[in-house]
Amino acid sequence: MNPASPTPRRTLCTPPVPASLFPYNPGSLLSVMDLSLDALSALLRRATELESMDPLVRDRLLAKRRVALLFYESSTRTRTSFELAAKSLGADTTLVSSLSSSIEKGETLKDTGLTLRALGAEAIILRHNASGAPWLLEQETRLPVLNAGDGMHEHPTQALLDLRTMLAHLRPGIESVDAETLAGVTVMIVGDILHSRVARSNMLLLPRLGAKVLLCGPKELLPDLAAVSAPGVAIERDFEAALRQSQVVMMLRIQAERLAGMQLDLNEYKANYQLTGQRLAAHAPRGLVLHPGPIIRGLELTAGVADGPQSAILEQVHNGVAIRMAVVERALTAALQGGRA
Amino acid sequence: MTALVIRGGQLIDPAAGVDGLRDVLLKDGRVAEIAAPGKLKSANGAEVLDATGLVVAPGLVDMHVHLREPGQAHKETIATGTAAAAAGGFTAVAAMPNTSPVNDSPEITRWMQAPERAAMVRVFPIAAATRGSKGETINDYAALKSAGAVAVSDDGLPILKDSVMREVLAAAARVGLSVIQHAEDTRLTHFAGGAASMNLGSTSFKLGLRGWPAEAESGIVERDIRLVTELRDARPHLHVAHTSTAAAMAAVRQARRSGLRVTCEVAPHHFLLTDEHVGLYKSNAKMCPPLRSAADRDAMIEAILDGIVDAIATDHAPHAVHEKEVEFEYAPNGIIGLETALGLCLHWLHREWKLPLGRVLSLLSAQPAALLGLKGRGTLAVGSFADVVVFDPNAEWTYCATEGKSKSRNTPFDGFAMQGKVRWTINEGRVAYNAESL
Numbered sequence: 001m002n003p004a005s006p007t008p009r010r011t012l013c014t015p016p017v018p019a020s021l022f023p024y025n026p027g028s029l030l031s032v033m034d035l036s037l038d039a040l041s042a043l044l045r046r047a048t049e050l051e052s053m054d055p056l057v058r059d060r061l062l063a064k065r066r067v068a069l070l071f072y073e074s075s076t077r078t079r080t081s082f083e084l085a086a087k088s089l090g091a092d093t094t095l096v097s098s099l100s101s102s103i104e105k106g107e108t109l110k111d112t113g114l115t116l117r118a119l120g121a122e123a124i125i126l127r128h129n130a131s132g133a134p135w136l137l138e139q140e141t142r143l144p145v146l147n148a149g150d151g152m153h154e155h156p157t158q159a160l161l162d163l164r165t166m167l168a169h170l171r172p173g174i175e176s177v178d179a180e181t182l183a184g185v186t187v188m189i190v191g192d193i194l195h196s197r198v199a200r201s202n203m204l205l206l207p208r209l210g211a212k213v214l215l216c217g218p219k220e221l222l223p224d225l226a227a228v229s230a231p232g233v234a235i236e237r238d239f240e241a242a243l244r245q246s247q248v249v250m251m252l253r254i255q256a257e258r259l260a261g262m263q264l265d266l267n268e269y270k271a272n273y274q275l276t277g278q279r280l281a282a283h284a285p286r287g288l289v290l291h292p293g294p295i296i297r298g299l300e301l302t303a304g305v306a307d308g309p310q311s312a313i314l315e316q317v318h319n320g321v322a323i324r325m326a327v328v329e330r331a332l333t334a335a336l337q338g339g340r341a
Numbered sequence: 342m343t344a345l346v347i348r349g350g351q352l353i354d355p356a357a358g359v360d361g362l363r364d365v366l367l368k369d370g371r372v373a374e375i376a377a378p379g380k381l382k383s384a385n386g387a388e389v390l391d392a393t394g395l396v397v398a399p400g401l402v403d404m405h406v407h408l409r410e411p412g413q414a415h416k417e418t419i420a421t422g423t424a425a426a427a428a429g430g431f432t433a434v435a436a437m438p439n440t441s442p443v444n445d446s447p448e449i450t451r452w453m454q455a456p457e458r459a460a461m462v463r464v465f466p467i468a469a470a471t472r473g474s475k476g477e478t479i480n481d482y483a484a485l486k487s488a489g490a491v492a493v494s495d496d497g498l499p500i501l502k503d504s505v506m507r508e509v510l511a512a513a514a515r516v517g518l519s520v521i522q523h524a525e526d527t528r529l530t531h532f533a534g535g536a537a538s539m540n541l542g543s544t545s546f547k548l549g550l551r552g553w554p555a556e557a558e559s560g561i562v563e564r565d566i567r568l569v570t571e572l573r574d575a576r577p578h579l580h581v582a583h584t585s586t587a588a589a590m591a592a593v594r595q596a597r598r599s600g601l602r603v604t605c606e607v608a609p610h611h612f613l614l615t616d617e618h619v620g621l622y623k624s625n626a627k628m629c630p631p632l633r634s635a636a637d638r639d640a641m642i643e644a645i646l647d648g649i650v651d652a653i654a655t656d657h658a659p660h661a662v663h664e665k666e667v668e669f670e671y672a673p674n675g676i677i678g679l680e681t682a683l684g685l686c687l688h689w690l691h692r693e694w695k696l697p698l699g700r701v702l703s704l705l706s707a708q709p710a711a712l713l714g715l716k717g718r719g720t721l722a723v724g725s726f727a728d729v730v731v732f733d734p735n736a737e738w739t740y741c742a743t744e745g746k747s748k749s750r751n752t753p754f755d756g757f758a759m760q761g762k763v764r765w766t767i768n769e770g771r772v773a774y775n776a777e778s779l
Binding site for chain 2: 013131194229230
C-alpha cells in the first residue's frame with residue numbers, strides 16, 4: 001500500500017482505563033492515595049489520642065489480635081516502630097523475614113500470604129523490594145495490608161509521620177487537615193528521588209494539603225519526568241536556590257543498593273547537594289530538616305546538621321510509633337466500622 | 342474427502358477483489374468453485390453450511406505466535422494453541438522459535454509440524470536466526486527452509502550485533518526468507534538490578550518500575566534499516582515484529598518511501614492500550630515490548646489506517662496463571678491474543694475507526710500470508726487452500742478469558758466488548774472450529 005505521510009491526528013475513541021478495585025480491604029493502607037483528607041485527619045487525631053492514652057488502657061484495644069510483619073528487606077525504624085505500635089495496642093506480632101523463612105526456599109508471596117492468613121494473621125505489614133508487591137498480597141489474601149515500603153514505589157506511613165512532624169512545627173495544634181492546611185509551604189526533597197518510595201509518597205500527599213513540593217537532585221537521580229508524575233510538584237536543580245524557597249528540607253539517602261551499575265561521582269554529589277551547616281545558615285536559616293533515615297553522616301548531610309537545632313530527624317522516628325498505632329488500629333477495626341468493603 | 346458448500350454468505354476476499362454474496366464449494370482441501378447464490382455447478386452431495394447473514398473470508402493468518410512446544414507444555418501445546426487459533430478464526434499461525442530447546446534445527450522444525458502434534462490449523466515454524474538464539478552463529482537457512490521454516494527470527498531477543506545482523510539479512514535473502522527482528526536494544530532495557538518491566542515514562546516513574554525507553558526499539562529498527570540499505574542489491578526483507586513506538590514506525594515509514602523491503606506488524610494491544618492500562622501492577626498487562634504512551638498508541642492507529650502497517654499479529658504468548666501471579670517485576674512477559682484479535686479488530690478498527698472490513702481482513706490474512714510467502718493462503722480464489730473463516734460481523738459479545746481454548750488465561754482484554762463472532766473455521770476443507778458444537 002501507499003506509504004503516504006501521516007494524516008492529521010484524528011480524535012479517536014479508545015478503550016478507557018478501568019477504575020482500580022484497590023484496596024479490597026477497607027483496613028488496608030497501600031498508598032497515601034487510599035486516604036481521603038477526612039480519613040487522614042482521623043488518623044492524625046487518633047495518633048495523638050493513642051499516644052497520650054494510659055498504656056494499660058491502650059494495651060486492651062487490640063488485645064490478642066494477630067498481626068504479621070512480613071519483611072523482604074532489612075529495616076530498623078519501620079519494623080521496630082510497627083512492632084512497638086502493634087504491641088502497645090495489645091496485639092500479638094510475628095515477624096517473618098525473607099532470610100529466615102520458606103521464602104528462601106522459593107515460596108511465592110501469594111503462598112506466604114495465604115500461609116500467614118491460615119495461621120490466623122488478621123493483618124499483614126509488608127516491606128518488599130518489588131514495587132507493587134502489597135497490591136498483589138492484598139489481592140490474594142484480601143486481608144488488611146499495610147505497605148511498609150514497596151521497592152521504589154511508596155512508603156505511606158513514612159509520609160504520614162513526616163506530615164505529623166511538619167504540622168507540629170509549622171501548624172502547631174492542627175490535626176484536621178484540608179486542601180489549604182499547608183498552603184504557602186514549600187517542601188523540598190533532595191537527592192535520590194528516582195529510587196525513593198519516601199519521595200513518591202510525599203509527592204502524592206503534600207500537594208493535596210496545599211503544599212508545593214520542590215524536587216532537587218542531579219539528572220541521574222531525578223529524571224525530568226518526575227515533575228509531570230504528580231500535580232503540585234516542580235524541579236529545582238540548584239540546591240541553594242531550592243533552599244531559599246523552602247520551609248522544609250527533606251534529605252534522602254543515596255540508595256547504593258538500587259543504583260545498579262549507575263555511575264555517580266559522590267564527591268561531585270556532595271559538592272552540589274550535601275546539606276552543610278553553612279548552606280543551611282546562609283539559605284534556609286529557619287528551615288526544618290527532615291530525613292527518613294537511615295542517614296549517612298558526611299554524605300547527604302553533615303553530622304552537624306543531623307544533630308543541629310533545625311533537625312527533626314529523631315522526632316520523625318518518634319512520630320512513627322504514634323502514626324503506626326493509628327494505622328494498625330484502623331487495619332483491624334475498619335471492617336467492623338463498615339468501611340469501603 | 343467430503344465436499345463442503347458454504348451457502349448464502351457474503352464473500353469478502355480482498356486479495357481477489359471480491360465482496361458480494363457467493364456460494365463457495367470446498368473439495369479435497371481446496372476451493373473448488375465460487376458462484377452466485379444457488380448457482381454452484383458441482384455441489385451435489387456436499388455437506389452444506391448455511392452462512393446466510395454471515396461473512397465468509399479467507400482464514401486468518403497470525404504471523405507471530407508462541408505455541409510453547411517443545412518444552413513448555415504447561416503454558417500451551419501445539420494442540421491447545423491451534424485450538425485457540427481456530428476459535429479465533431485463524432487457519433494458519435507462524436510459531437516463534439523461542440521454545441525449549443530453541444527451534445534452530447530442521448529436526449525441531451519438522452517435529453512441530455508432525456501429525457502427532459494434533460494441530461487444529463496449519464503451523465508454520467519460524468526458525469531461529471542464530472544458534473540457540475544467542476545472536477552469534479548463523480543457522481543453515483537452506484536446510485531450515487526445506488524443513489518448512491517460513492522465516493527466521495530470534496524473537497524474544499534481538500539480533501544485536503551489527504555484523505551478525507548483516508550476515509543474517511544477507512543469508513536469509515539468498516534463500517528467500519524474511520528476517521523478523523525483535524527490536525529491543527537490551528543494553529537499554531536490562532540493568533544490573535533487573536530488566537525494565539514497563540514503558541519508560543511518567544507512569545513507570547509513578548509506579549516505581551524500571552522503564553523500557555522507546556529508543557531501545559527505534560534504535561534497532563533504524564540500525565536494521567541502515568543494514569538493509571547497504572545490502573539493497575541483495576533485496577533482503579526485514580520485518581519488524583510487534584512495532585510499538587512512534588519513532589520505530591516513523592523509521593519504517595521512511596524506509597518504505599525509499600523503496601526498501603521493510604515491513605512491520607502491530608499487535609492489538611499496542612494499538613488499543615497504553616501504559617496506563619498496567620493499572621496497579623496488572624501482570625496481565627506486561628509484555629515485551631511493553632504497552633506504550635498514548636502518543637505511541639495513536640501512532641500505531643494512524644499507521645494502520647494509513648496502510649503503513651502490513652499485518653496485525655497477536656504475539657500470542659501464553660503463561661500459566663501461577664507464573665503471572667507474582668510481583669509485577671518478576672512476572673514473565675507476554676499475553677495471549679488468538680481468541681480476541683478478530684473481535685477487537687472489528688470493534689475498534691472497523692466499527693470505531695471506520696477501516697473498511699476488507700482492509701481489516703486483509704491485515705489479518707492476505708497481507709501476512711504474502712509476507713511469509715504462504716502460497717494459496719490468505720485468499721479464497723479457486724484453487725487456493727480451503728482455509729475459511731465464517732463469522733457474524735454484527736454479533737457483539739463480551740470476552741471471558743476463562744472460557745477460552747488456550748491453556749493460559751493471561752490477557753488484559755478479559756471483559757472487553759468484542760464485535761464479530763466466529764461461526765466456523767475451516768482448515769484445508771476440515772471444520773476446525775464450530776461455534777455450535779461446543
